[in-house]
Amino acid sequence: MLDVGIIGASGYTGVELARILAVHPEVRLTVATSRQYAGRKMAEVFPSLAKRLDVLCENLTVDELLPRADFFFAAVPHKTAMDIVPKLLAAGKKVVDLSADYRLHDQRVYEEWYQPHSSPEFLAEAVYGLPELYRDQIRTARLVANPGCYPTSVILALTPLLREDLIEPGTLVIDSKSGTSGAGRSASVANLYCEVADSFRAYKVGGKHRHTPEIEQELSLAAGAPVRVTFTPHLLPISRGILSTSYATLTPRGAKADIFALYEAAYKDEPFVRVLAPGEQPATHNVRASNCCDIAFALDHRTGRIIVTSAIDNIGKGASGQAVQNMNLMQGFAEGTALMGPACFP
Ligand SMILES: NC(=O)C1=CN([C@@H]2O[C@H](COP(=O)(O)OP(=O)(O)OC[C@H]3O[C@@H](n4cnc5c(N)ncnc54)[C@H](OP(=O)(O)O)[C@@H]3O)[C@@H](O)[C@H]2O)C=CC1
Ligand SMILES: CC(=O)N[C@@H](CCC(=O)OP(=O)(O)O)C(=O)O
Incomplete structure (x- = not known):
C-alpha cells in the first residue's frame, strides 16, 4: 500500500482526488490538508464521502507532512505550490503538482504570465503530465506537472x-x-x-x-x-x-x-x-x-x-483524474487503476 497525501484537500480538485483515491486498491490516503476545515473530517465537510473515506482535514507545515505519506498531490493554487514542492522533493517524496508552477519549461515565459519563480531549477526536471504524450518520462519522474484543464x-x-x-x-x-x-x-x-x-x-x-x-x-x-x-x-x-x-x-x-x-x-x-x-x-x-x-x-x-x-x-481528465493516472504510472500501478469508471450520464 502506498501512503498518499493531498495538500489542498478541500478544493474542487482535492475532493475529486479524495473521491478517486477512496476506491484505489493500491493506495491509502493518510493525510489531507485544509486550513479552513482543520480538525474536521473530510466526510463531514463533504457528505458525498461519508462512509467511503475516514480522513481528517489538518493544517500542517511541510515538515509535519513529511512523515505522513510517501507520495503527495499538491492541489493548491499556483505560487503556493512552489513554496511546498521543493521541500517534498528534498525529503525524497514523489509529487504530482496540479498547479501551473512547473508546467512551463521556460522560466522567462512563466514569469511573464505568472510571477517570479522561486525554484526554477525544477522547471527542466518536471515532466509535463500528459500521459498520451510523455508516458515513458512520467514513469520515472519524481515531479510531474499536471497539465491545465x-x-x-x-x-x-x-x-x-x-x-x-x-x-x-x-x-x-x-x-x-x-x-x-x-x-x-x-x-x-x-x-x-x-x-x-x-x-x-x-x-x-x-x-x-x-x-x-x-x-x-x-x-x-x-x-x-x-x-x-x-x-x-x-x-x-x-x-x-x-x-x-x-x-x-x-x-x-x-x-x-x-x-x-x-x-x-x-x-x-x-x-x-x-x-x-x-x-x-x-x-x-x-x-x-x-x-x-x-x-x-x-x-x-x-x-x-x-x-x-x-x-x-x-476536474477529471483536466485535473484529478489525470493526476491519479500520472501517479499510477510513477508508481508502476496499472495505468487505469481507479479511473476506468464510465462517465456519469445523464
Ligand atoms: N478546478 C479545476 O478545474 C482545475 C484546477 N487546477 C489547479 O489545481 C489547483 C487546485 O485547484 P482547485 O481545487 O480548483 O482550487 P480551490 O480553490 O478549490 O482549492 C484550493 C485548495 O488549496 C488550499 N489552499 C489555498 N491556499 C492555500 C495556502 N496558501 N496554503 C495551503 N493551502 C492552501 C485550500 O484550502 P484552505 O484554504 O482551507 O487551506 C483548498 O483546499 C490550482 O493550482 C488550480 O489552478 C488545475 C486544473 C483544473
Ligand atoms: C473557469 C475558470 O475560471 N477556469 C480557470 C482555469 C482552470 C484552472 O484551474 O487552471 P489551472 O489548471 O492552470 O490551474 C481560469 O480560467 O483561470
Missing part, C-alpha cells in the same frame, strides 16, 4: 494534426468553454449563481489567459516549430466539463489526408481518449466525472478549414 482538451485534440503537418499553425483559433468548478471553490462574486446561471460569456479575450503559453509550448513541440494561437475561454453555467472547439486551415497535405484514420492511429491504444465516429459530437455529459477525453472533427470544404471539438471533465 483547457490545455489538456486542446493539446490532445490538435497534436496529431500538428505532428503530421496537416494544419497551418498560424491559422489556429481555439474557443474553450468551461464549467464554473474550473474557477476553484473560493468565494467570488463572478462565480455566484446569479452571475453564472442562465448566462454565457467569454473572458480574458485577446490573448490574456495564462493557459495560452502552456498550449503554445506543447503545440510548438508537436509541430517542431513555434506555434501561436488565438485562445478564448468562456464560462458555462454548468458545474463541471470543458468543450473546446479549434479551427485551422488545412495544409495541402492535410487536404489530401485520411484524418479519421490518423486520429484513430494516434489514440487506438489510449484508454482515455475516444475518437468519435464521423458525424458524432463530443458533449460534456459524456465525460462527466470520468477521465475521458472525447474528440471529433469535421471538414468545412467551403473554407478549407478543419474544426476539431474535444470534451473533458475539467
